[in-house]
Amino acid sequence: MIVEHLSLVDFRNYATAELTLHRGPNVLVGRNGQGKTNLAEAIVFLATLGSHRVSSDAPMVRDGHEAAIVRARLAHGPRKVLIEVQINRQGSNKARINGAPGRTADLPRYAHVVLFAPEDLQIVRGDPSARRRFADQLLIQRTPRMSAVLGDYDRVLRQRTALLKSARARGMKAEALPTLDVWDDKLIALGSEIIDARSRLAADLQPGLAAAYSAIAGEDHDPRLHWAQSIRGGDPEEGDALRPDQDAAAGSTAGSTADLFRTALAAKRSAELERGLTLVGPHRDDLVLRVRDLPVKGYASHGESWSIALALRLASAELLRAESPAGDPVLILDDVFAELDAERRRRLAGITAGYEQVLVTAAVEEDIPEVLHRHVVRVSAGTITDEREVRGGESTFGAQDSTESRQDAPQNEEVRPETPATTAADPADPAEPADPTEPAEPTNPAEKAEDDGQEVTDDRP
Structure with a gap:
């Protein structure tokens, strides 16, 4: 499985954001506090219905707003699926799968992610x-x-x-x-x-x-x-x-x-x-x-x-x-290499490089082992810039695409929260995702249950 495209609305420091990712290693580079981990956290939420940083959902909604949207276009081999979650500051979260209303509890059927982080x-x-x-x-x-x-x-x-x-x-x-x-x-x-x-x-x-x-x-x-x-x-x-x-x-x-x-x-x-x-x-x-x-x-x-x-x-x-019949989980290595000695860096990079898709975040680019140092995206104050655009569009990773944040960009109605949102402070230029085909049949049928989509807090099991 790979994440082809990520869209955010009112998530953490992002009013809107668009990020295109590719098969193999992807690197997000930027100083601490610029929004790299927020992008990783959004992908993790789709897979686990929770955050690795906080025990409740409210902190993930941008200040002054009542809801955030996380939307991702996934590829399971030749099949595509568009999944989306609306994270509400109060009340139950809501999900959409290929544009149709769904249950948040069903999202982990489609998104498989393993996060490595300093919090580990x-x-x-x-x-x-x-x-x-x-x-x-x-x-x-x-x-x-x-x-x-x-x-x-x-x-x-x-x-x-x-x-x-x-x-x-x-x-x-x-x-x-x-x-x-x-x-x-x-x-x-x-x-x-x-x-x-x-x-x-x-x-x-x-x-x-x-x-x-x-x-x-x-x-x-x-x-x-x-x-x-x-x-x-x-x-x-x-x-x-x-x-x-x-x-x-x-x-x-x-x-x-x-x-x-x-x-x-x-x-x-x-x-x-x-x-x-x-x-x-x-x-x-x-x-x-x-x-x-x-x-x-x-x-x-x-x-x-x-x-x-x-x-x-x-x-x-x-x-x-x-x-999983969907293939490899996406591996996210969130600022982990800064915590490791040179030998553990080398060994971890060698093991993870063989997965279908790896997302690496780092404050210091030199911390990233060469085997994972590909498709670099820079993040600064909530602005996302694909390095290939800076180089004039030259790339060995497929067709040119723009991955950036831009102020006052329009928001796609399909991902607009039910609660009205104000103009973005760190917004992005929405990208039009391809129409997904129907996903593979889930392997673990869900039981009927309340669709609250909440992760267990620290005093929970």
Whole structure:
């Protein structure tokens, strides 16, 4: 899969913007704070329904406006598809697929993206919420219907926790809360599906993680990943969980995930009423990463931490590549090379250069390895300029096209938000996308669910 063209309206610092991309490496160069990462973030949102930078959608809408538009023309081999999302500051987001209204939950069926970013170090060194977010965004790309499951779980979790807080304030006992059992049933049904899906994901990532780590680090430190689950004892959210060997022993004799969940809820009922919190479920779990049989968090060196972070992303890309009929995922390397030593730069570039499309952003052009240094686009204060235009249109990457931002350019009605937008401050010249053909039939049918398109926040599973 490749992104042929990206259009933005009122997204971050862009009033309007147009960006044409090509097969193979594409490089966005500009000083920090100019808008490079905003372009990467827009593409990532189409694939994961969330941002790697913020936990809610509102910050992605330009100041003073109520909605932003992200539209992309994708190529899945010979087939084209035009996908679009309207990100609303308040209320549900809206989607269009080939010009027809669709569900935001369906967008990840068409857009497969793996992002490498400086924030990835927080997956390794940060709180459990960062690792849960990593896993859940990959789950959504792998099985788009999980977006609805995660959203439904979050809503049930909020309702159940509100009931517990109310009971605590009123001094009520568990037996005086018959409605709590109803919320327990819903929490168990949705939470068990999330726990099982995450467990399968970890197992499927393991072979790719080991191979990618060796390729990046040049050494075999036996990297492993393992879910510490609150339904099996302890509280992983607070750093208290069973060790992998204990968890494996418990799992060999335990019942189904739902049975474990129900038993754990019953055991924690008094503590939950005392604290006014839901203490059991996937929102309290942690993805434990280990190298040399030690937890990465707290024990790994800076270089080892970066190696495991990059290996997680590379393993994700290989998993999507193997499972998707649409071809390779788009790889986005957002200012990553500035964080790496020369050897890791070389190795990462060599691995990623073989993908159908790679988008690299950098503040310092010299940081980009030569194998990825092609099709350069410069970004400055929200103005996007294709370097080929500066050279008079000479290019080895196909027909000449203009990729730039220009003030007061007209907006295409098809991508205009429902809320009226004012004149652009950093706008762009809209480009007319080709009429897409009908996309390939999705491989994972979606279940009926509310179309809220929201990503799980830090306190979500």
